[in-house]
Amino acid sequence: MVLDRQRRVFHHLTKKDGLQNNTILSLAADGSGNLWLGLDNGIDLVDIGSSFSTIFPDGELEGTGYAMEIFNGKIYFGTNTGLYALDWKPYYRPKENQNFALVSHSEGQVWSLNRLGGELLMGHHEGAFSVQGTNARKLTDLPGIWKFISLDHETALAGHYNGLAFFKKTNNSWAFDAPLIGLTESSRVLEKDGTGHVWMSHPYRGVYRLMPDSERHTVGVDFFGAKFGLPSDLNNYVYKLGDNLVFAGEKGVFRFDESQQRFAPNVNFNEIFGEKTRVKYLRQDDAGNIWYAADNEVGVLLVKDNAVEKKVERLPIPELSGKLVGGFEFILPVDEHNVFFATEQGFIHFDPIGYATKDSSIQVVLHEVRLENESDSLLFGGHVFNEAKKVSPVLSNDENALRFIFSATDFKGGEFVTYAHFLEGAEAGWSSWDKETSLVFNNLRPGSYTFQLKAKNRHGLESAVLSYSFIIRPPWYASPVAFGIYGLLLMGLIGGALIGQRKRFEQERRDLQLTHHQREEQHQLLARQSAEAIDRLQNEKLAAEVLYKNQELATATMHLVQKSEILNTIQEALKKLEKQVKQEPALKKEIGRIIRMMEKDASLDEDWAQFSKNFDQVHSDFLKRIAEQYPQLSPNDYKLCAYLRMNLSTKEIASLMNISVRGVEASRYRLRRRLDLEMGTNLTEFLLKL
Numbered sequence: 001m002v003l004d005r006q007r008r009v010f011h012h013l014t015k016k017d018g019l020q021n022n023t024i025l026s027l028a029a030d031g032s033g034n035l036w037l038g039l040d041n042g043i044d045l046v047d048i049g050s051s052f053s054t055i056f057p058d059g060e061l062e063g064t065g066y067a068m069e070i071f072n073g074k075i076y077f078g079t080n081t082g083l084y085a086l087d088w089k090p091y092y093r094p095k096e097n098q099n100f101a102l103v104s105h106s107e108g109q110v111w112s113l114n115r116l117g118g119e120l121l122m123g124h125h126e127g128a129f130s131v132q133g134t135n136a137r138k139l140t141d142l143p144g145i146w147k148f149i150s151l152d153h154e155t156a157l158a159g160h161y162n163g164l165a166f167f168k169k170t171n172n173s174w175a176f177d178a179p180l181i182g183l184t185e186s187s188r189v190l191e192k193d194g195t196g197h198v199w200m201s202h203p204y205r206g207v208y209r210l211m212p213d214s215e216r217h218t219v220g221v222d223f224f225g226a227k228f229g230l231p232s233d234l235n236n237y238v239y240k241l242g243d244n245l246v247f248a249g250e251k252g253v254f255r256f257d258e259s260q261q262r263f264a265p266n267v268n269f270n271e272i273f274g275e276k277t278r279v280k281y282l283r284q285d286d287a288g289n290i291w292y293a294a295d296n297e298v299g300v301l302l303v304k305d306n307a308v309e310k311k312v313e314r315l316p317i318p319e320l321s322g323k324l325v326g327g328f329e330f331i332l333p334v335d336e337h338n339v340f341f342a343t344e345q346g347f348i349h350f351d352p353i354g355y356a357t358k359d360s361s362i363q364v365v366l367h368e369v370r371l372e373n374e375s376d377s378l379l380f381g382g383h384v385f386n387e388a389k390k391v392s393p394v395l396s397n398d399e400n401a402l403r404f405i406f407s408a409t410d411f412k413g414g415e416f417v418t419y420a421h422f423l424e425g426a427e428a429g430w431s432s433w434d435k436e437t438s439l440v441f442n443n444l445r446p447g448s449y450t451f452q453l454k455a456k457n458r459h460g461l462e463s464a465v466l467s468y469s470f471i472i473r474p475p476w477y478a479s480p481v482a483f484g485i486y487g488l489l490l491m492g493l494i495g496g497a498l499i500g501q502r503k504r505f506e507q508e509r510r511d512l513q514l515t516h517h518q519r520e521e522q523h524q525l526l527a528r529q530s531a532e533a534i535d536r537l538q539n540e541k542l543a544a545e546v547l548y549k550n551q552e553l554a555t556a557t558m559h560l561v562q563k564s565e566i567l568n569t570i571q572e573a574l575k576k577l578e579k580q581v582k583q584e585p586a587l588k589k590e591i592g593r594i595i596r597m598m599e600k601d602a603s604l605d606e607d608w609a610q611f612s613k614n615f616d617q618v619h620s621d622f623l624k625r626i627a628e629q630y631p632q633l634s635p636n637d638y639k640l641c642a643y644l645r646m647n648l649s650t651k652e653i654a655s656l657m658n659i660s661v662r663g664v665e666a667s668r669y670r671l672r673r674r675l676d677l678e679m680g681t682n683l684t685e686f687l688l689k690l
Contacts, residue, residue: 020041032411034047034411051353051355052349056345056346057100062345063345068340074134079346084103086101091337109125116156117150117174127139128140128148130174139175142160144160146186157190160186163180180212185200189201199238199245201237207224209224230254231250232251248282253266253279296321297318301314317458323344336353337351361409362461364454364464365406366406380468407437415435418433419456420432420453422452452467453465453467571595622641623641637674641671643657
């Protein structure tokens with residue numbers, strides 16, 4: 001039994017309420033306001049001051065919640081099974097009977113509850129209803145009414161499955177007027193701006209700006225999609241915060257720029273949520289705070305007025321994560337103690353005052369440190385640390401896999417506690433926050449390590465850092481003694497290597513000297529061979545030049561011989577002709593003149609000076625040498641020597657010297673005597689050798 005200050009029963013907890021059994025042997029309250037129960041078999045924790053309680057208006061049906069509203073002293077809960085009503089009180093005692101009443105004629109899917117002109121209108125799968133107390137009066141059979149918004153005091157607009165419809169106030173009561181022509185899209189999300197336009201967002205189409213005409217029952221439509229600044233045509237919603245409209249897209253929050261007629265990012269909201277976050281729901285309470293659902297997070301933006309500007313604090317409520325109805329999120333902030341959330345199973349009542357009180361006593365606790373894969377492996381069993389006596393365990397090199405098991409002393413929000421760790425000596429820094437309460441480190445290298453751990457609760461408060469140090473010894477082959485032996489061995493290897501290297505150096509030096517000597521001999525041999533080759537080439541060149549000159553000289557000589565022969569032949573013919581023309585003195589005289597000219601020409605062709613010059617160039621100054629050795633020779637002897645060295649025949653020599661063959665023989669005889677040649681010596685061979 002839990003009593004209040006007036007000794008009234010505040011709680012009566014039994015096994016039916018969640019206790020393990022009804023035998024309570026001991027009680028204890030901790031500094032955070034938690035109640036601990038020592039049972040006959042086990043320990044229970046009771047969160048007396050919990051900020052959350054669950055409401056099932058339809059009892060055991062536990063239907064899905066979609067809408068809520070407080071009206072005329074009653075609080076209404078719209079579910080998928082109908083509308084339920086309860087007398088409204090700002091505070092309910094936990095043990096007080098709460099009798100929910102099903103509003104008549106409301107059975108089925110409830111979509112919305114709207115306070116409009118002094119009435120409570122209900123959007124329902126079966127149509128539109130006006131709710132009075134526990135009775136619902138049907139306004140139209142038009143199926144699938146999503147939501148109502150007021151255009152003026154006497155006109156309202158309702159969105160339904162297939163477009164829009166007008167409702168008018170008649171005799172101080174709302175009544176169906178007519179459907180609107182011009183839009184056939186399902187119109188679930190509607191808001192009106194300050195200019196009289198109605199904005200409708202369709203999750204699978206885009207955003208529509210509507211201009212309804214109640215007189216003509218028509219509506220003008222402007223469509224805005226991805227081409228007008230929105231990130232996509234999908235998942236776009238419009239919300240009214242105060243007098244302003246806010247548009248939430250698939251990524252980020254936007255505002256409509258009237259001057260540009262397109263959407264622009266809402267800088268204030270994007271700074272809070274981020275440009276990539278999908279905001280699913282926004283609602284402002286009377287205090288100016290904004291309740292939201294974004295991605296998988298539900299929370300509130302606490303807006304506080306400072307002297308110059310407003311300060312916004314983002315407070316997530318992780319207990320509500322994943323519990324709101326996807327695509328149909330609904331939050332009703334009533335006052336500072338009462339906020340209601342529609343969930344997949346009923347409704348959740350939330351008291352922000354108790355929740356916002358942060359507990360600063362969170363601590364992280366290390367329960368166990370064990371060696372993996374060993375039967376007797378406990379290194380640390382969760383005893384209290386004593387810094388003065390704490391000794392770091394020393395492990396062998398094969399004990400290099402450790403498991404750490406830990407938790408935190410946040411008993412109210414234990415499921416939302418996250419942990420970060422840092423194994424100093426193996427990791428570069430702190431890990432990311434994670435909910436895991438067990439860590440394994442495998443294949444750690446020898447060295448000193450310090451395991452550091454911290455926890456963070458649902459409010460973002462971090463605990464003090466807990467640390468646990470240990471040492472892993474290196475294997476025997478990596479111990480200091482082993483390294484000393486390795487050093488000695490290394491020094492011996494280095495010394496042996498140096499000696500061997502010196503021997504190799506000496507041998508290489510001798511090999512290089514021998515190779516150098518052999519190369520020098522090869523170079524000298526090549527030089528001699530090159531010189532001989534050059535001499536041979538020069539001799540071959542000289543021989544070729546001599547041959548060429550000799551050929552030229554022979555050609556010129558043969559030319560002279562042929563010319564002399566021709567001239568001699570002509571001269572002989574003229575002499576015969578001269579004898580035959582004795583009776584013609586004038587002709588005879590002319591022939592004689594021609595014969596004398598030819599004899600003169602023959603003497604001119606024998607230009608000895610030019611011939612001797614060319615001859616000496618070819619025959620290595622033969623004429624000069626023979627003149628020096630035998631100065632007693634006559635000019636004709638020199639000519640004969642030259643012709644004989646050229647190996648000319650007697651007839652050719654006779655023609656060149658303009659003498660007879662007999663005269664050539666006589667000249668040869670005289671030349672042999674002047675050269676003082678012995679009998680049997682060949683004159684031509686002697687001249688060729690000279």
